[in-house]
């Protein structure tokens with residue numbers, strides 16, 4: 137494990153539409169860890185993940201990737217991060233395969249390396265039957281799988297997944313869980329937001345709960361202890377009782 141955490145958020149804040157969306161958020165994540173981000177609608181999960189992915193600039197605070205200030209070196213995001221946004225934007229007139237090529241080029245992959253990366257991710261996410269299909273005609277779940285393939289293509293050190301199980305069928309949800317655990321076992325750090333508590337107990341080592349943009353809980357997840365997580369979620373998120381954040 138690296139001495140520096142792969143991701144370190146320090147006092148991160150961002151206002152949206154004149155209101156605080158994320159306030160003084162401090163979190164860290166080590167290589168190989170899977171952190172689940174929970175919270176009711178509007179709690180600030182997507183805002184947090186967009187800032188980590190470099191798509192939204194914080195108003196204040198810092199983000200460090202492998203110890204380097206990411207706001208001063210935004211090119212780090214392209215190398216180190218794979219991001220699945222909440223609604224992955226796709227070009228409807230490009231095929232699945234062409235999407236992967238375009239994403240690979242944006243991440244600095246070219247020639248043989250790009251071809252190999254594309255073929256590997258198509259095989260891994262079982263996208264062969266869809267490779268020549270236009271993105272504009274994909275089902276929602278198929279679009280989600282393409283978004284996931286784009287996020288994984290360049291083998292990022294940090295995967296940022298915003299509601300990755302959205303629109304996936306039960307077979308694909310099981311495949312997603314296997315994939316996330318395999319990525320973590322290979323040393324990738326993963327941060328994912330979800331509304332599914334079962335997703336957290338199935339794949340996460342740690343859980344952070346946001347409420348009204350602030351961190352209310354940061355703790356270890358007991359594998360498959362759904363009842364304990366549900367209790368914590370309702371105590372912290374629904375009642376919104378301020379609680380001191382606890383480091384994992």
Ligand SMILES: Nc1ncnc2c1ncn2[C@@H]1O[C@H](COP(=O)(O)OP(=O)(O)OP(=O)(O)O)[C@@H](O)[C@H]1O
Nearest residue numbers: 152153156157175176177178179180181182183184
């Ligand atoms: N594009 C936007 N423009 C203005 N305000 C926004 C925008 N997106 C989110 N917000 C506001 O920022 C706050 C945090 O929203 P965010 O989307 O980060 O929450 P979330 O926890 O991801 O919610 P959900 O579970 O509904 O996806 C909310 O008050 C929301 O209204």
